[in-house]
Amino acid sequence: MLDKVETEDLKDLMADMGRRARAAGQVLGLAPTEQKNAALREMAKAVRASATDILTGNARDIEAMKANGQTAAFLDRGTLDISRIEAIAQALEAIVELPDPVGGVLAAWDRPNGLKIERVRTPLGIIGVIYESRPNVTADAGALCLKAGNAVILRGGSDTINSNRALHAALRQGLKAAGLPEDAIQVVPVTDRAAVGEMLQGLNGNLDVIVPRGGKSLVARVQADARVPVFAHLEGLVHIYVDKAADVEKAAAIVVNSKLRRTGICGALETLLVNREVAQSHLPAILKALQDAGCEVRGDATVQAIGEGIVAATEEDWRTEYLDKILAVKVVADQAEAMAHIAEYGSGHTDCILTEDAKAAALFLATVDSAIVLHNASTQFADGGEFGMGAEIGIATGRMHARGPVGVEQLTSFKYQVRGEGQTRS
Amino acid sequence: MLDKVETEDLKDLMADMGRRARAAGQVLGLAPTEQKNAALREMAKAVRASATDILTGNARDIEAMKANGQTAAFLDRGTLDISRIEAIAQALEAIVELPDPVGGVLAAWDRPNGLKIERVRTPLGIIGVIYESRPNVTADAGALCLKAGNAVILRGGSDTINSNRALHAALRQGLKAAGLPEDAIQVVPVTDRAAVGEMLQGLNGNLDVIVPRGGKSLVARVQADARVPVFAHLEGLVHIYVDKAADVEKAAAIVVNSKLRRTGICGALETLLVNREVAQSHLPAILKALQDAGCEVRGDATVQAIGEGIVAATEEDWRTEYLDKILAVKVVADQAEAMAHIAEYGSGHTDCILTEDAKAAALFLATVDSAIVLHNASTQFADGGEFGMGAEIGIATGRMHARGPVGVEQLTSFKYQVRGEGQTRS
Structure with a gap:
């Protein structure tokens, strides 16, 4: 629960989060649909059971936001109440209903030499989500990434750090209850802005894509500085x-x-x-x-x-x-x-x-x-x-990989599975 | 035909190539299949008709390579003869036979409110290809990008600059004969290495993806420094x-x-x-x-x-x-x-x-x-x-967009086309 750390410590902290995400992702990528759905249900249950902790954390955030003179609209986005917490839990349950994209066969064909080739959906890897003060993104983005078999590193606005921590504790409980690695969903535990810089550099290859959620200046900074692919739109003109x-x-x-x-x-x-x-x-x-x-x-x-x-x-x-x-x-x-x-x-x-x-x-x-x-x-x-794609993590305007609404399918990659019976190439 | 230019001039030159590629790409993206195929056939014809020019340019390159003490293997890769020129022409004709991916419907569904949604293939945009001394890549990569409706900026090895220029002149003839913009396929006309640096920076948004073709050190540099997505593999272990x-x-x-x-x-x-x-x-x-x-x-x-x-x-x-x-x-x-x-x-x-x-x-x-x-x-x-995918521009090991063999389909993006009858959102 550090608010300010030394630069070297922060680098180590973020690099360690990346490594733990990769390890968790390897387990998650092979997790059966039912186990991921069980985790989502357990997460919803834990969010409801943790309502008091979440509201307590949120109250601290609201107090700080007021002291900082934030606008009414900003405060509204950052405020949780019991009905918003219930909405978060229901959003988690809604993701249970989405089809699991992982393992889906995108194309299949046979070659004249008898080789059977399939293009099969796989998780994308590790998603970094950088967002502003909407605590519900913690649960929504975490759950959507989980359903697609991806580990996720969440960096929410510093204004809602206590809300995010409390929500995250509930998500971890759900993962644990379903036997999935708790590191599948990590929240950057410090508010230091340099943490964003570390994410933009890609955590030594342990961050595959970044999704910024927030205003134009946040998205512009991420698009300008990220060394990893970004799913985003700068604006909707x-x-x-x-x-x-x-x-x-x-x-x-x-x-x-x-x-x-x-x-x-x-x-x-x-x-x-x-x-x-x-x-x-x-x-x-x-x-x-x-x-x-x-x-x-x-x-x-x-x-x-x-x-x-x-x-x-x-x-x-x-x-x-x-x-x-x-x-x-x-x-x-x-x-x-x-x-x-x-x-x-x-x-x-x-x-x-x-x-x-x-x-x-x-x-x-x-x-x-x-x-x-x-x-x-x-x-x-x-x-x-x-569009009927279920929940989305955002809308992308780039031409690479994901374009338009980014839902659970767009958070996947693919591999080629080739089955033979001893064929060699002449 | 400059071999060394001032830094500012080079920046302007490369930026201008990017702008011209974008303009050409806009025409190319809407070109009917038959027109693109006509260009490919005309390109093959022009390559055959230009054999003398191509061999003359290649002879200059070979002479310079020998003077520079290049290895026999390197010389072999860079050498053209009449049968290799015929192979280049035939490879162009083979791309005529590939299905045109642009406009293909990847998915189509109707919504309960009557909206009809289609995910339709579009060109990816502008492809940059950075390659070493294999002149055939000039024609192969140019043609593959063309078929997918993409403009391409080719930066070949300086050792084969004269071969590439002569081949490129033939490709432009083919484009012109088919009524397509000659800027659809551009070759960086200078050997200055800073041109690669400009491409890695993305030409002010006028380069959508880079494909490096060559040894490990070339790929490693491109992967490390590119500010745009890269389709590549560092090695095949x-x-x-x-x-x-x-x-x-x-x-x-x-x-x-x-x-x-x-x-x-x-x-x-x-x-x-x-x-x-x-x-x-x-x-x-x-x-x-x-x-x-x-x-x-x-x-x-x-x-x-x-x-x-x-x-x-x-x-x-x-x-x-x-x-x-x-x-x-x-x-x-x-x-x-x-x-x-x-x-x-x-x-x-x-x-x-x-x-x-x-x-x-x-x-x-x-x-x-x-x-x-x-x-x-x-x-x-x-x-x-x-795999039956026809020609490939390379094999990618990244998880984003293209993975495995990068053929004509992998050089496309998509958009959502939504058709209604007056629907408004409640």
């Missing part, structure tokens, strides 16, 4: 393009839902692009629906001429992920201009076309280089749960 | 474990083939582990077969007692990828010791069990954490062509 063949009623409903259902999530709409041919016919209804729902609209000159009370959009607006009740709106000459705008300003997260023209939709879905491309549906569906 | 239930005749044949068919490839056997229970019964035949074929054997005390003319193996032998007619042989107490030895000394490339016991085989294939695990077959099958 999400576009909808209203094509000339868009249905106006669908468009208004989808735009309002995409922007306003929840403004703070990465799949929330940030920029609306409207084909000039339907600006007069479609924009009034869309703008009215947005403004009636309390959304500020910032538009180019054409949008300002069509609507009322529209703030003039600047170059900066096309680059801004508001995460708020504000929408930037631009009229474009055609679909090509819309796609060029998305290529220049988009973040490769989620983009959408609204059209009744199947060809225009197909061109958009093929061309726009984003993890998720939608046709005639709300961008708020950009979510592992909505 | 390949093991065969002869289980107590192994068939002796199969064992002798597979061991000899695995070691000696070609000793210089990464799938060649380097260490043989033999279960103590069958050391007396199986080892004499295996050792005789190896020695009759001219293989030096280095063994532990038990092996030395069983065979004749066995050199004593040292700790260093268990760590050595000989790539030569030498084999290290160790007797182990049981399968667990064999798997522990592989976990400690192996390189995660290819490992094999010989046994008639299905349970022992299943345990080995599940437990050993290597890209390729084999049962009762020669380790020399560790090859994309032998």
Whole structure:
């Protein structure tokens, strides 16, 4: 329970966590599904039984956060109560229901010489999760990694260190009760920021991927400095393009839902692009629906001429992920201009076309280089749960390994299993 | 045709190559299969038509290599003649026959709300290939990347720069003839080593993955310094474990083939582990077969007692990828010791069990954490062509994205295409 340690001690501590994670991962990678599920159930039980300890730890964190003058929103994210603890336990139980990806056969084929080749899912290895002050991530991320057979090293925000420690104690109880190594889920026990630096360096090969969960500055730092692969998105600068063949009623409903259902999530709409041919016919209804729902609209000159009370959009607006009740709106000459705008300003997260023209939709879905491309549906569906993938550890915009929602399947690798009957190569 | 440029000029040159690759990649990613195949056929045609230019360039390279006192093996790898040029052209044509991975649907499912979700293959982006003095890699790697819709930046060994330039001119002709951007395949035009450094830094986000092709020191440098993902293997320290239930005749044949068919490839056997229970019964035949074929054997005390003319193996032998007619042989107490030895000394490339016991085989294939695990077959099958994957750009031992042979499918990413009919999220 150290809050500050010497540099060399910290290096040793982190290196040791990496080694213990690798050893635990080797056991975990071979653990049968039922044993992992038993651990998840035992973890849920232990979380419920430890509610008092968890709330006590959380109370200490809240006190410190208040003393540090944190915002109300920050405090809310960091606060636990009995119903949030129950939600954490239920989330653990929900992961029991997900299919175990490990051992799944991704492809199988026979060769003319009789060799039987299978591409089989394996755990990815050791996952590092660096997150800000949401204690539930401790349980959610730990459980998701466990289900995929991975060991995990969790480094939560220092503001919730006591909550995380108490939750972690419950997770360890669950692992122990199911006969799995307690080191399968480790929490960095110090708040020293240098621990993050050690993780970014890869713990001497004992960290295979890092998942940052938090604000843009955290993700940017991890992406810039990590020497190991990162599953993340920097931001969700999400576009909808209203094509000339868009249905106006669908468009208004989808735009309002995409922007306003929840403004703070990465799949929330940030920029609306409207084909000039339907600006007069479609924009009034869309703008009215947005403004009636309390959304500020910032538009180019054409949008300002069509609507009322529209703030003039600047170059900066096309680059801004508001995460708020504000929408930037631009009229474009055609679909090509819309796609060029998305290529220049988009973040490769989620983009959408609204059209009744199947060809225009197909061109958009093929061309726009984003993890998720939608046709005639709300961008708020950009979510592992909505995709039917179960819980997700985040959404990735990189092109390597995992792209889009990162669920239990994306936390796996694979190997080739080749079975012969004595074949030699000529 | 610069051989040495100022640092700032080099930075600009490489950054510009990256930008041009991204622009070319955007066109290439949408190019229909037939257009890419037409380019490959035109490239083959142009290579044949440019044979004189290519041989002239190669003659200059050979002269310089001789002046630099390169070894005969090095010279052989770098030398082209008319039959090797024809082989390069035929390899280009062979890639026409591979299925186009781009646009392939990896998974498709419907959600209860009617959303139709597809995971669709896309190009990976921009591939950087850093290789030593084998001019054929210029064409092979360029073509494989092209087929998967990727732009490629090739940095060949300075010893074959003139051969590579002449080959590259032919590839560009083929691209142009098919109406594809010539920047789809670029060759770094300078021999300055700092160009590699720029590639390792990622060309400002315009390089998505690096594939090193060459000796261990090249791969080690790329793995240590690259700020972008790397598809590679450092070495193939390949093991065969002869289980107590192994068939002796199969064992002798597979061991000899695995070691000696070609000793210089990464799938060649380097260490043989033999279960103590069958050391007396199986080892004499295996050792005789190896020695009759001219293989030096280095063994532990038990092996030395069983065979004749066995050199004593040292700790260093268990760590050595000989790539030569030498084999290290160790007797182990049981399968667990064999798997522990592989976990400690192996390189995660290819490992094999010989046994008639299905349970022992299943345990080995599940437990050993290597890209390729084999049962009762020669380790020399560790090859994309032998797997039926067509040409490969290399074999990767990392756990991220591509593992095992890296063929045209492994050079792709994916996106989610989601089709709705007006759905909003509640």
